[in-house]
Amino acid sequence: MTKKYFYIDDCPICSQGLARVRVHVRKQSLTGYILCDECEAAWNDPSLLGRIPRGKEGDASCPDGKTSVWSEHCHWASIEEICLLGWYKDIKAPKDTKLGKAL
Amino acid sequence: MNSKSQKETAASLLKVIPAKWAVAIIAAIIVYVPLQPRLNQWFGWNLPSVASLTGDEPAKATTKKNADAKPSSASKSNESKAPKDESDEDSDLESKTPEKKSPPQSVEDYLTEVGKNRFESPAGLIYKPGSEEGHRLKHIERHLSDMPDRPGSHGVFDGSMVEFLIAIDDTVTRAKQKLKGTSMKEDDGDIAYEAGFDKPIGFLGGETGKRKKNPKVRKMKVIVRDDAVITAFPL
Incomplete structure (x- = not known):
């Protein structure tokens, strides 16, 4: 099965990763951020301007600065979550998806 | 004669x-x-x-x-x-002398275990738990095969995992020495080392690579933080 990739852009740091939307869900609140799936550079929003500092041991961390992006509270955003965050206009989507055709 | x-x-x-x-x-x-x-x-x-x-x-x-x-x-x-x-x-x-190819060596032979699930290369690079795959070695291993459906570029190393680790060490060592054809760029604590090789080390995969008919590549990029490898790939 082809994995669907929704991403903002190519990563400006490593040039080969995809800057993808990831969400942190805690107590029914959703916090979105952007994470490169190759070098794990993280940003607060799709502008890719404000980098989120890495946490302990150099691991990428959520905007709260405490939670690892690979913790159970985080996952790659679904298209519904991207819409909830209001970032759907910022993303690129595969052409074979409904969103990709619409964009 | x-x-x-x-x-x-x-x-x-x-x-x-x-x-x-x-x-x-x-x-x-x-x-x-x-x-x-x-x-x-x-x-x-x-x-x-x-x-x-x-x-x-x-x-x-x-x-x-x-x-x-x-x-x-x-x-x-x-x-x-x-x-x-x-x-x-x-x-x-x-x-x-008699055999054409040496048998592939295991990653364990090349790296030294320096802690729980932490491994050090001869060049002093550390591979430790992290990334979506759970360990940096697993993360960089993705670059031993193509992901043709992945958007953008995906560098694929043409060789075994051990050869990949050797090439990573070589890239960082040469870039640290600031040799010709290398570069070193720091961004918020992450250091990107880049070095060229005199012959192809792999090819460009992913959707972009497929569109360009998978051209051969001669460069390697390694992202390191505090001597720990975050990722590495040919480009």
Whole structure:
């Protein structure tokens, strides 16, 4: 099965990763951020301007600065979550998806 | 015929030069023969073998042989940082001569375990738990095969995992020395090392690579933070 990739852009740091939307869900609140799936550079929003500092041991961390992006509270955003965050206009989507055709 | 005349020339040369110089030259050759493939592999040099210098072997074959011997000699160097044993050198040389390809060595042979799930390469790079795959080694392993449906570029290393780790070490070592064809860029604590190789090390995969008909690539990029490898890939 082809994995669907929704991403903002190519990563400006490593040039080969995809800057993808990831969400942190805690107590029914959703916090979105952007994470490169190759070098794990993280940003607060799709502008890719404000980098989120890495946490302990150099691991990428959520905007709260405490939670690892690979913790159970985080996952790659679904298209519904991207819409909830209001970032759907910022993303690129595969052409074979409904969103990709619409964009 | 040509080879014979070369040998005669060498013999006549030995008669002319003083004995101590002849001994020194022969000793240098004895040291050079086993070291040449290792130096090529460790530092990415392209030193010719003695056979190719004397015209017994074409230069191209030398390069290929060195590439084939990569994993074997590198892991051995890691194992034996202790004093070198001459007999070991000889047996190493003998084992390379008859077979075309050395058996692939395991990652465990090349890396040293320095803690729980933490491994250190000969160049001092650390591979530890992290990334979506759970461990950095697993993360970089993705670059041993293509992901043709992945948007953008996906560099694919053409070789085994051990050869990939050797190339990563080589990239960082050369970039730290600021050698020609390398670069080092720091961004918020992450250091991106880049180095070119004199021959292709892989190809460009992913959707972009597929569109460009998977061109061969000669560069490697390594992202490091506090000596810990975050990722590495050919580009």
